[in-house]
Amino acid sequence: MLYSNLIRPLLFKLPAETAHDITIRQLELLQNSYLGRGLIKLLSGHVESNPVQVMGLNFRHPVGLAAGLDKDAKVIRGLFQMGFSHIEVGTLTPKSQPGNDKPRLFRLKEDHALINRMGFNNEGSIAASRRLKKRDPNWGVVGGNVGRNKITNNENAIDDYIASMSHLRDYVDYFTVNISSPNTPGLRELQQEEVLKKLLTKISDDNSKSLKPRPLAVKISPDLSKQEVQSISRLAVTCGFNGIIGTNTTVNRIGLKTKANRIKDAGSGGLSGRPLTRHSTDVVAWIKEAVGDSAAVIGVGGIFNAQDVIDKRNAGADLVQIYTGFVYNGPSMINNIQKAWIK
Ligand SMILES: Cc1cc2nc3c(=O)[nH]c(=O)nc-3n(C[C@H](O)[C@H](O)[C@H](O)COP(=O)(O)O)c2cc1C
Numbered sequence: 359m360l361y362s363n364l365i366r367p368l369l370f371k372l373p374a375e376t377a378h379d380i381t382i383r384q385l386e387l388l389q390n391s392y393l394g395r396g397l398i399k400l401l402s403g404h405v406e407s408n409p410v411q412v413m414g415l416n417f418r419h420p421v422g423l424a425a426g427l428d429k430d431a432k433v434i435r436g437l438f439q440m441g442f443s444h445i446e447v448g449t450l451t452p453k454s455q456p457g458n459d460k461p462r463l464f465r466l467k468e469d470h471a472l473i474n475r476m477g478f479n480n481e482g483s484i485a486a487s488r489r490l491k492k493r494d495p496n497w498g499v500v501g502g503n504v505g506r507n508k509i510t511n512n513e514n515a516i517d518d519y520i521a522s523m524s525h526l527r528d529y530v531d532y533f534t535v536n537i538s539s540p541n542t543p544g545l546r547e548l549q550q551e552e553v554l555k556k557l558l559t560k561i562s563d564d565n566s567k568s569l570k571p572r573p574l575a576v577k578i579s580p581d582l583s584k585q586e587v588q589s590i591s592r593l594a595v596t597c598g599f600n601g602i603i604g605t606n607t608t609v610n611r612i613g614l615k616t617k618a619n620r621i622k623d624a625g626s627g628g629l630s631g632r633p634l635t636r637h638s639t640d641v642v643a644w645i646k647e648a649v650g651d652s653a654a655v656i657g658v659g660g661i662f663n664a665q666d667v668i669d670k671r672n673a674g675a676d677l678v679q680i681y682t683g684f685v686y687n688g689p690s691m692i693n694n695i696q697k698a699w700i701k
Contacts, residue, residue, distance in 0.1 A: 646674025
């Protein structure tokens with residue numbers, strides 16, 4: 359209530375990225391004091407426990423925060439305090455990089471959606487690992503989402519993934535290999551079967567040989583055919599991956615309510631939120647059909663309410679993650695939607 363009546367109207371008066379940055383800064387301050395954490399809890403409400411075990415990890419309940427909101431792992435304590443069972447930090451690259459020119463994040467309020475072309479702006483996986491070192495494992499599960507630097511070409515992409523994973527390995531519980539962001543030129547080409555096979559095999563081999571092998575997930579795009587989704591999912595399982603995350607944002611703009619000129623002004627980038635709900639649920643069902651129980655399915659895309667969670671679960675999801683719904687509905691949605699999860 360406090361979020362939708364007071365905080366959101368104030369934040370939505372600001373440009374989208376400014377609102378995001380202010381929120382992160384406030385959370386950084388609040389999470390570090392007992393009083394601040396109490397305030398976060400008050401705002402978020404009580405989140406009940408509803409334990410699930412996925413990829414060999416124990417989750418307090420099935421609802422987590424999707425990658426991209428806390429790219430640099432600055433506010434995981436505050437976010438866990440809100441009630442998320444898991445937080446996926448990143449996408450992290452081995453070297454820090456500024457991302458694309460601003461403006462690069464836009465609200466489509468009529469559509470309950472966002473368009474972003476952030477371009478993996480992040481301080482690098484070493485800086486994130488220093489922050490994650492201080493985390494208490496009891497707060498919840500942390501996933502490390504990794505990608506390649508913009509200046510690295512696809513031939514050398516493997517080295518970037520492996521480097522970030524070695525920086526983060528001691529401090530995260532699972533890894534997500536991001537091959538589906540539309541905002542790093544050429545990244546989605548890594549989803550081509552032969553290229554992907556090489557990438558996933560190398561990552562998986564490196565992971566198994568390490569002192570602390572972690573469960574591995576791959577995050578895929580919603581802009582693939584059913585056949586592509588299913589062959590990528592099967593390939594990931596063959597390569598030893600434990601989870602498939604569907605989906606990232608879409609480059610599709612069909613059926614939006616927002617005026618065409620505003621959508622055009624926003625320009626290129628990935629669309630998230632309500633327009634993605636149904637299609638990402640379909641993708642979850644395609645993944646489940648392909649992998650059965652041989653890998654976990656993590657459903658992401660346009661989750662705003664309990665029904666959206668039920669739909670993802672019925673399609674085969676073992677966990678769900680939210681981003682845009684959280685921006686629109688605030689932290690009190692976490693408990694409401696996780697209660698809908700009864701398996
Ligand atoms: C501003 C913004 C930044 C994002 N950054 C990343 C990212 O760095 N890595 C990633 O894997 N996904 C990223 N995503 C995609 C989300 O994790 C999620 O897959 C997508 O937005 C669909 O979920 P939603 O409809 O609940 O937002 C980003 C999304 C948004 C809106």
